[in-house]
Amino acid sequence: MARSVILGTGAAAPSKILTNQDLERIVDTSDEWICTRTGVKQRHIAEDGETTSSLATEASLQALEMAGVSPEDVDMIVVGTTSPDMYMPNTGALVQKNIGAHKAFAFDVFAACSGFVYALSVADKFAKDKLNSKILVIGAELLSTITDWQDRNTCVLFGDAAGAVLLSGEPKGDRGILSTHLRSDGSLWELLHIPGGGCVYPPSAEMAEKRDYCIRMQGNEVFKHAVRSLTDIAKEALKANHFSPDDVDWFIPHQANIRIMKQVAERLEIPIERVYVNIDRYGNTSSASIPVALNEANRLGRIKRGDVVLLDAFGGGFTWGAVIIRW
Numbered sequence: 130m131a132r133s134v135i136l137g138t139g140a141a142a143p144s145k146i147l148t149n150q151d152l153e154r155i156v157d158t159s160d161e162w163i164c165t166r167t168g169v170k171q172r173h174i175a176e177d178g179e180t181t182s183s184l185a186t187e188a189s190l191q192a193l194e195m196a197g198v199s200p201e202d203v204d205m206i207v208v209g210t211t212s213p214d215m216y217m218p219n220t221g222a223l224v225q226k227n228i229g230a231h232k233a234f235a236f237d238v239f240a241a242c243s244g245f246v247y248a249l250s251v252a253d254k255f256a257k258d259k260l261n262s263k264i265l266v267i268g269a270e271l272l273s274t275i276t277d278w279q280d281r282n283t284c285v286l287f288g289d290a291a292g293a294v295l296l297s298g299e300p301k302g303d304r305g306i307l308s309t310h311l312r313s314d315g316s317l318w319e320l321l322h323i324p325g326g327g328c329v330y331p332p333s334a335e336m337a338e339k340r341d342y343c344i345r346m347q348g349n350e351v352f353k354h355a356v357r358s359l360t361d362i363a364k365e366a367l368k369a370n371h372f373s374p375d376d377v378d379w380f381i382p383h384q385a386n387i388r389i390m391k392q393v394a395e396r397l398e399i400p401i402e403r404v405y406v407n408i409d410r411y412g413n414t415s416s417a418s419i420p421v422a423l424n425e426a427n428r429l430g431r432i433k434r435g436d437v438v439l440l441d442a443f444g445g446g447f448t449w450g451a452v453i454i455r456w
């Protein structure tokens with residue numbers, strides 16, 4: 130049976146770090162509140178010249194190097210992002226130019242924090258359709274550019290980063306992506322959205338002054354939906370593969386909030402020791418959070434060949450999804 134196999138991983142984050150103590154000087158908050166309510170201690174924030182595509186490029190080059198694949202051999206590039214460099218061109222096209230992947234076609238997937246899991250699911254279908262194809266799947270965000278730095282409800286949460294995997298369509302074998310599971314519920318869009326900048330509320334001086342190009346979230350409502358949806362979709366993924374929680378070697382959920390991750394792990398009966406957590410150092414980096422964590426776990430040798438890895442994402446839309454991989 131054909132399978133998509135991850136041959137390499139990479140990640141990048143800006144060197145500038147914003148700590149909770151720094152945030153105490155910007156809004157009415159405290160390190161203690163942020164740590165206990167979210168698990169975030171610091172986040173990386175882009176400086177001049179750093180963009181979503183530049184971070185995506187760095188992460189991609191690392192993934193290619195690990196895989197031993199040349200940019201000229203890449204067939205497709207797909208980027209999950211909600212903070213692209215521009216609305217046009219797509220971020221994938223900019224990565225294609227930057228790395229010199231001349232024969233690749235490129236596009237973005239717009240699914241908020243589920244962007245990487247959505248992009249990986251799409252890429253999995255392409256990879257199995259064209260065997261031996263090489264696909265870069267990226268999650269990349271500069272959330273700092275769509276964060277309202279006067280809103281303490283959201284500005285303490287987000288950070289900038291990118292993560293990438295190099296996927297290969299292998300003719301047969303028992304490792305690779307075992308299944309993908311995606312869901313959406315647009316009826317709840319208002320709980321987590323960016324009001325301005327689209328055709329409904331185009332850019333204007335008033336929009337900019339009200340910072341309506343920034344993320345607006347009803348945090349506690351989103352929290353409840355996130356816990357429920359992440360749990361349900363992960364259970365569905367496990368059931369589809371006849372796996373029990375004991376079969377999962379690494380659970381890598383979207384790093385939105387440590388309390389969400391703990392509650393989902395508890396409901397899934399996966400011990401916290403098998404949950405990969407790095408929200409303390411990156412904050413919520415939306416589409417980038419899962420590939421950044423996956424890359425860390427891979428490069429640290431935590432994930433071993435043959436391990437079962439469960440990815441689980443939830444974000445604006447709402448969108449959510451899970452992927453099971455045998456490493």
Ligand code: ACO
Pocket residue numbers: 157158159162163166167241242281282283285321344347348349350351352355385386389413415443444445
């Ligand atoms: N510092 C201090 N106090 C704060 C802060 C802050 N930074 N932010 C909010 N508070 C206050 C509130 O004003 C409120 O005060 P009040 O009781 O006097 O009204 C109190 O803290 C509690 O507020 P809640 O919103 O109920 O706090 P909660 O425990 O729910 O935590 C949080 C908020 C961290 C946002 C949480 O709800 C959360 O993580 N939600 C889900 C986020 C998520 O998963 N998003 C999905 C992906 S993101 C994406 O797609 C881009």
